[in-house]
Amino acid sequence: MSNPNWFSWYSFPFFAPLSGAVTQDIETNVGARLDQDVAKKMSVTERFDTLSDAVKELDEKLGTLAKALGQTPLHETFGQKSGQTTPMRRLKTMIDTVNKIKDRHRQDADLEAKRALNDLKTVDPARYSEFIREYERRL
Known part of the structure; x- marks a missing residue:
């Protein structure tokens, strides 16, 4: 046989102690x-x-x-002569953008809460009244 691994056909798997497969989770980031x-x-x-x-x-x-x-x-x-925007102006633009997004989410949450309360009032007026009393007590 010219194959250098001919003995692998006749050998059985042998593992020395602690030489088995090792799985290790290494996070590089x-x-x-x-x-x-x-x-x-x-x-x-x-x-x-x-x-x-x-x-x-x-x-x-x-x-x-x-x-x-x-x-x-x-x-x-900063930036007046070259017409560039300053970092402070860019920050203000970012803040305005974030505030608009927050306002939109507040409005959506407000509408969702109103819809849920109206649904509760329609489905279970007694529970609606109880909920309102509980809420007012927390304030």
Whole structure:
């Protein structure tokens, strides 16, 4: 036989102790794990709101300081000559976009709650009255 593996036909599987198959879950993307852990603590919207509020507050304080020193606030001067938008203006656009989306979701939730209450009132007026009393007590 010219096949160098001819003996494999006659051999039986032999595994030394602890030499069997090993399955190990290795996650190479540490950033993904970090994102998941952070997302458990705080949503993307909460993080965005916190960061945008902090930047706006910082901008207001720096603007007040600049005006007190007789200077033009930075967010008013960046990009004026070249026609570019400033990071503060882009942030304001982002904040406005997020606020519009939040408003739309609030309106949808409000309509859904009204529909559910109207359905409950139609189906079970006694339970509707009880629900309203419970809700008013919580306020």
